[in-house]
């Protein structure tokens with residue numbers, strides 16, 4: 001089945017993911033709080049090498065796509081999901097967020113966002129440790145995208161997307177494992193800053209080496 005990709009949020013990750021999926025020939029819908037902003041961004045992304053990207057507000061985007069990527073901050077996603085109501089029925093939702101400061105809790109962001117979904121929707125955590133610049137590749141080394149989720153089939157669908165974008169999908173286990181990935185993201189800045197300038201090569205990333 002050809003998935004249609006709905007991206008909620010027109011910021012850095014939303015834009016880069018929209019362009020990456022349109023280059024990979026997926027139908028892409030870019031959603032915003034303001035439909036006009038999404039339309040403007042979609043046009044700019046197409047000019048910058050993406051294919052045709054549809055746009056709309058969040059509700060239209062959720063209704064029109066089979067997979068939804070939450071490309072907004074954790075707290076904003078937590079506030080947004082309950083407002084989308086039945087539009088989320090049967091959807092596969094991808095959480096890419098990392099909580100910071102007061103947002104950090106015992107349970108992962110992914111588990112807390114999954115709690116906001118109707119029973120017929122499923123959530124997978126992915127792309128958390130993948131910086132926007134890394135997604136914009138190409139790279140000599142195939143990068144890893146770590147995947148967490150409680151539903152095997154949903155993880156497989158998201159892993160298929162990851163592979164189509166040229167990355168290796170690494171299954172980390174259930175949704176609770178997203179908390180570890182979120183902690184890894186918070187370590188990336190301090191680690192990168194501790195390296196000598198000569199050891200820093202572009203955008204930092206985690207890769208599992210067996």
Ligand SMILES: NC(=O)c1ccc[n+]([C@@H]2O[C@H](COP(=O)([O-])OP(=O)(O)OC[C@H]3O[C@@H](n4cnc5c(N)ncnc54)[C@H](OP(=O)(O)O)[C@@H]3O)[C@@H](O)[C@H]2O)c1
Pocket residue numbers: 008009010011012013014031032033034037038070071072073074076096097098127128129130131132133
């Ligand atoms: N940047 C990275 O390298 C990276 C890597 C991996 C994961 N992530 C995760 O990806 C998510 C988005 O990060 P980003 O860097 O793309 O952030 P960003 O550039 O600040 O974009 C966030 C977008 O969220 C939307 N939004 C919805 N409700 C909002 C509200 N109440 N206040 C502000 N914005 C709101 C906005 O789009 P509209 O105005 O169009 O609604 C905004 O453009 C975060 O959860 C982050 O942890 C980021």
